[in-house]
Amino acid sequence: MMLLLQASLPRITQPAIVAIALIYFAIVAVIATWATRKTKNERDFFVAGAGVGLWTLAIAKMAASLSGFSFVGGPGLVYTIGLAGVFIILPGALSNALGAWVLAKKLRLLGEARGLLTVPAAIGARYRSPSAQGLAALGILIAVIGYMATNLLALGIVIEAIFGTSLGAGIWIGTGIILAYSVAGGILAGIYTDVFQGSVMALSSLMVLGFALKSGGGLTNISHTIMAADSHFLGPWGSAGPITALSYFFVFSMGSLGQPNVIHKFYMLKDPRQLKWYLLLMSVALLTGQLIYIAIGVAIKALVVGGAIAPLVKADQATPTFLLHFAPVLVAGLVFSGVAAAIMATVNSFMNAGAAALTLDIPLAFGKKLSDELLWGRISTVILALVAAGVAQVSGTLVAFLGIFGWGMFASTIAPALAIGLNWNGATRAGAIASICTGLTLTLVGGTLGYLKIITLPKGVDVASLSLITSLLVFFVVSWLTRKNAAGELDADIQLVMET
């Protein structure tokens, strides 16, 4: 589902693009250095000292939500399967609203009440269960490595294309840059670099929309050109069919409730009353950042079927091909920096989520608490980054498989226990543990069997969708069966937050 930069990009080593990329990396370094000096303790490292303003939160959440997939893999997917590929980003308005009503206020207040630093800690507090916390952290840890590996490979490919390095060198250079500020400044450095990176992404996305419309002679002309050549591409389900499109819609709307790199940021908001304008800002930010996704995918299809350019050898070449042929070199440089920005922002958030799981949540599940959590947080960040970069370098097609089940595992292990549990007094510890185990098992086993082609699912149905719907239903059924335990598993201060 989340195929990301599987092909190598064409070489784009041009002085202007290299200069813009260097300026971009220099600005990231300056922001990171500034933020690193402010990182004094584990609270700064894991939740930015819970002192972030609304604008910062919204832009950083947007940056963390959009990976390199939105800039390169996504347009390539739209070029391949038409509008069905858009259903990955289309539920953004709905999933933002869902997150606001279901999680935003409750996570923020719970974080304040208990001094929480991680998403699994909220599950642990809700059900008074270190086991549930540990299992959720395990799911995050497994998924984080896969997702990071996918994104580090993508970053390596971008660096290879811009600077003319080898792919391996690109992966390790990219890993080193992110690691430098993630280890030193944790999420505090990450969130302020995210603001810059998110701004670059939004600006480049807006500019590309204009050039995409211009390249095809306006939206109506683009539509006519494509419809004359391919009668399915611009249909609501593209050429992949309704089940594929609607499965994307289901997984990427409901599953957004389980993305730790995004929902974790609610802890960081300084004043919970600022949430009043959160949804508006977040929706605008996300919409702006996503314009490039559909604009390039559709424009490049029109250009290919209209004979302006040759058919693409690989779908992931849609963005670089478009930029190199139909946008000024400065815009191309900005967008390539935007791609790097999107990947770096996502990887930083995942590094922090994984380090938190290793340092805080998993030891707690075994009844232990590490003595110097800031130091161990930094060590865990290095270990995770090295493992993920190693996987990215040696795994070949496996990296795509890891990326595919990463998103699904977050969704199926976190969303039911956390999002529904914080809004329903009747949810039980047994229900939470059963749903987390279901999500873990189905995603791992189903994903592996699918990857090895031992099982084949109907067209459009994927393991992530089946895991998510099953874990949601298991959560309700087991909670209902064990409902007599519900009241006794809810601490008074947690109940107070749930009822506020």
Added chain:
Amino acid sequence: MRLLGGAGHPRSYRRRALTFLVLKSIVLRLAVFFLVVIAAGYTGSFFAASWAPWCIAIGTCGALMSLMALGAVRRGHMAPVLRWVFALMFIWCAGCFAVALAMPDNEGDGGALLFGFPLRSTIVLLGIAVVPILVFPIAWALTFDSAMLSEEDLRKLREAQAAMALARNSAEGADA
């Protein structure tokens, strides 16, 4: 819970608590119902059933709105405007999907366009992207103070939590 509604007014408390339970119960049942509909859709997809996409589309819209409503139920109450917003947005989103699923394919040469895009696709884009991005942020902001978190709510919560922490510390001190 004092925040649940007037500890000094038992009748009011019971009435509100009952409303709270009833409203939550209805919303929860709706959420479970729509999740079962989605599951039925996926089951149907194994048999290439023609109704499978309908189930996934309508079930997902229903589950999303039910869960939003679940998050919006608070102290035995959901702002009336939000009840309308969630109900109408369900009808709107599910309706747009239904129209797109029911209409015949017409995205070939000479097919009808709306706002520069094929008709069915524009309906879906309006249904699940454009209109929600206009409606939900406004509904959220307009009801935030009264139905989500006011200054007073926050002050009361922090006072109650401070009192709980004090009681907990006293109990631990006594045990020690």
